[in-house]
Amino acid sequence: GAGVSQTPSNKVTEKGKYVELRCDPISGHTALYWYRQSLGQGPEFLIYFQGTGAADDSGLPNDRFFAVRPEGSVSTLKIQRTERGDSAVYLCASSSRVQETQYFGPGTRLLVL
């Protein structure tokens, strides 16, 4: 079956612009996660959704970052007033339930000029 998909695969934007990154989880997976991987680092947790609600957003770096999952499936990570330090690969993962294995998408590579 289809895995986790993320669009776009690459995004180049200018400092100060707004971006949206999309994640389509594996069908039927109720838990969804966002991670950020900066150059030379491992993925860092951003936010976790159980169904439609954000159960833990403690990893979001500041209030420029926001994520939604309105129908409990597709999720969008939104970044306002982008900064050069936001440049990273944004990874999405999903699992059938919260304690189950997390399956990752290929990521969106964001470059802020």
Add this chain to the structure above:
Amino acid sequence: DQQVKQNSPSLSVQEGRISILNCDYTNSMFDYFLWYKKYPAEGPTFLISISSIKDKNEDGRFTVFLNKSAKHLSLHIVPSQPGDSAVYFCAASDDSGGSNYKLTFGKGTLLTVNP
């Protein structure tokens, strides 16, 4: 503050030999550990995991060893194959603390298996 450390950025081994990837952690609340493999331009893929109640878990060519007193785990790949060449991430979570979904990753080790 790096709670999960992979001190070897890279490792090179010959095909057929054993690959040993190491990982150390500092957070004593971690009680569930995972290894993920990542190829270029792909997301991390789950490989194997181990709970803190065990000291060894085996799946085919892959074995993970956990030494809780030393806060150290290792991944053994025997025999190594060229297709195993990838970045390997060690990850940990606090399973009993209610935040088992929050994986903390190391920086990764690039494994190269030479034919």
